[in-house]
Amino acid sequence: MIKLLDDIYTWSVFSDEKQLNFNGWFIQNQSSSFGNVVIDPPQPSEKDLTQMQKMGGVQQIIITNQHHLRRASVIQEKFNSKLQINSADAGKIELNCDSNFSNGEILAGLLKAVVVPNNKTPGETALYWAERKILFVGDALIGDPPGKLRLLPEKMYADIQRTKDGIKTLMDLDFDTLLVGDGDSILSGAKTAVAEFINSN
Numbered sequence: 001m002i003k004l005l006d007d008i009y010t011w012s013v014f015s016d017e018k019q020l021n022f023n024g025w026f027i028q029n030q031s032s033s034f035g036n037v038v039i040d041p042p043q044p045s046e047k048d049l050t051q052m053q054k055m056g057g058v059q060q061i062i063i064t065n066q067h068h069l070r071r072a073s074v075i076q077e078k079f080n081s082k083l084q085i086n087s088a089d090a091g092k093i094e095l096n097c098d099s100n101f102s103n104g105e106i107l108a109g110l111l112k113a114v115v116v117p118n119n120k121t122p123g124e125t126a127l128y129w130a131e132r133k134i135l136f137v138g139d140a141l142i143g144d145p146p147g148k149l150r151l152l153p154e155k156m157y158a159d160i161q162r163t164k165d166g167i168k169t170l171m172d173l174d175f176d177t178l179l180v181g182d183g184d185s186i187l188s189g190a191k192t193a194v195a196e197f198i199n200s201n
Contacts, residue, residue, distance in 0.1 A: 001026055001048050001051050001052070004179075004185075004187075005132075005134075005177070005187070007027060007028040007030065008025065008026070008027055008028075008134075008179070009025070009026040009027075009028070009051075010023055010024065010025055010026070010179075010185075011023075011024050011026075011042070011044060011045070011048050012024070012042065013042040013043050018182065020142070020143075020144050020182055020183045020184075021182070021183065021184070022040075022042040022070065022181065022182060023040070023042070023179070023180065023181055023182070023183075023185070024038060024039065024040055024041040024042050024044070024070070025038065025039040025040065025136060025179060026038050026052060026055075026058070027039070027108070027110075028055060028056075029056060030108070030109065030110050031108070031109045031110070033109060034059060034060060034108040034109045034110075035056065035057075035058075035059025035060065036052070036055060036056050036057060036058050036059055036060070037058070037059070037060045037061075037062060037108045037111075038052075038058045038060070038061045038062070038075055038081070039061075039062050039063075039064065039127065039136055039181075040062075040063060040064055040068040040070060040138055040181045041061065041070055041071055041072055041074070041075050042070050042071055043070070043071045043074065044071065044074060044075065049074075049078055052075075052078075052079070053078075053079075057078075057079040057081075058075050058078075058079040058081045059079070059081060059082065060081060060082050060083075060084065060107075060108050061075055061076060061081045061082070061083045061084070062084055062085075062107055062108070062111070062127065063083070063084070063085040063089075063093070063138075064124065064125050064126070064127065064136070064137065064138025064139070064140075064181060065085075065086070065089055065119075065120065065121045065123055065124045065125065065138045065139055066085070066089035066092040066093050066121050066123065067120070067121065067138075067139060068138045068139065068181055069085075069093045069094065069095065072095060073094075073095055076095065082098040082099065083095055083096070083097050083098050084097055084098060084099045084100060084101055084107065085097055085100060085101075085123065086100065086101055086102070086113065086115065086122075086123030086124075086125045087100035087101065087102055087123070088115075088121070088122040088123035089121050089122065089123030089124075090123070092121070101113050101125075102115075103115040103125075107127065110129055110131070111127040111128065111129055111136070112127070112128040112129075112130060113125050113126075113127065114126040114127070114128050114169065114170070114173065115169075116137075116140040116166050116167065116169055116170065117162075117166040117169060118157075118158075118159060118162040118163050118165065118166040119139065119140055119157070119163055119166055120139050120152060120156050120157060120163075121139075124138060124139060124140055125138070126138075126140055126170060126173075128173050128175065130173075130174070132177070133174055133175045133176040133177060134175060134176075134177045134179060135170065135173060135175040135177065135178050135179070135190065136179045136180075136181075137170075137178065137179075137180055137181065138181045138182075139152060139181065139182065140167065140170070141167065141170075141178070141180060141194070141197070142180065142182045142183045143178070143180040143182065143183030143184040143185055143186065144182075144183040144184065145184075146183075146184040147184070147186065147193065148193065148196075148197070149178075149186075149193055149194060149196075149197040150197070151163065151164070151167075164198070164201045167194070167197070167198060168198055170194055171191070171194065171195065171198070173191075174191075175190060175191055176188055176189065176190055176191060177190055178190035178191075178193065178194070
């Protein structure tokens with residue numbers, strides 16, 4: 001893993017099929033009540049797992065949508081982590097969840113669950129760290145090309161126009177950094193980039 005921001009680490013696996021990185025996120029302990037948090041974990045290397053272990057392991061795994069379960073089982077088995085996903089997607093994954101969440105809930109004591117409506121899956125959820133003006137997204141937006149944002153191919157959605165309209169939900173949040181599950185993150189000026197995406201669609 002590499003340290004991207006204070007207390008936030010990332011590791012990536014390049015997808016030959018998609019021609020972009022699948023990113024996982026590790027948030028170092030912000031509260032003794034919740035411990036370390038991992039979001040949307042792709043396959044970690046042994047070096048990544050060792051680093052996580054040295055930093056106290058992983059107490060919680062948060063999944064942003066049913067297709068971002070990825071290699072959560074590896075983390076779960078290694079650290080006996082608790083797994084959670086939006087209740088609307090919970091029945092569609094292979095692993096048992098320890099808890100489900102809904103729109104507006106605060107996860108791990110710091111991340112607000114923000115459902116992105118009319119997306120690829122009904123449980124597509126952005127995770128908003130208000131204090132730091134950081135927004136994590138799964139498949140809601142793809143960081144490609146670098147510095148820009150796009151959706152997945154149109155065939156992935158039931159109604160592409162409603163999906164585009166659903167992205168506007170994110171504009172209600174005060175964020176500057178966008179950390180994406182797929183592609184390149186935007187470390188500053190991210191809300192402007194989201195606005196540009198909306199205005200161009």
